[in-house]
Amino acid sequence: MGPKFDHPILKSTTELEISGQFDTHANVIGDVIVGFMIIPEKPGALNDPIVGEAKLTHGLLTTSADSANPDVSVTGGTFSTIVGNRYDLVVGDAVRVIGLSVAVKAPEPPVGSDPQDPPGFETYTWCVNRTVVAPPTTP
Numbered sequence: 001m002g003p004k005f006d007h008p009i010l011k012s013t014t015e016l017e018i019s020g021q022f023d024t025h026a027n028v029i030g031d032v033i034v035g036f037m038i039i040p041e042k043p044g045a046l047n048d049p050i051v052g053e054a055k056l057t058h059g060l061l062t063t064s065a066d067s068a069n070p071d072v073s074v075t076g077g078t079f080s081t082i083v084g085n086r087y088d089l090v091v092g093d094a095v096r097v098i099g100l101s102v103a104v105k106a107p108e109p110p111v112g113s114d115p116q117d118p119p120g121f122e123t124y125t126w127c128v129n130r131t132v133v134a135p136p137t138t139p
Helices: none
Strands: 009-012 015-025 028-040 050-056 062-065 073-084 094-105 120-131
Touching: 015 028, 015 050, 015 094, 028 073
Parallel strands: none
Antiparallel strands: 009 015, 015 073, 028 050, 028 094, 050 073, 062 073, 094 120
């Protein structure tokens, strides 16, 4: 459970598509923001990474029962955005992608005599190694 990044897609010599899946337990209020850094194995990239943000609008989120625990709901959706390819990355280049998602979680129902908790922010950070890939071919 938690967000994931796909492999960056080389859209052109000047653009990369960054996409992935956002998942969290419970319901989400409003939009989800996914901020990210792409750090290629290029000189200077550690001090000047490619930085971007994807917004997953509330209307694109779906909520369903967790397959492992039907009493728990899971809210999720896919995100995608385009960023500049200022390090001239090509298919096969290795990159490190670091992400931070921010969502407002709906209040959980009261348990027993405990009062209902208010809505709250959920942040999640993750980091993965990925490889730049070519766009999928259409038949």
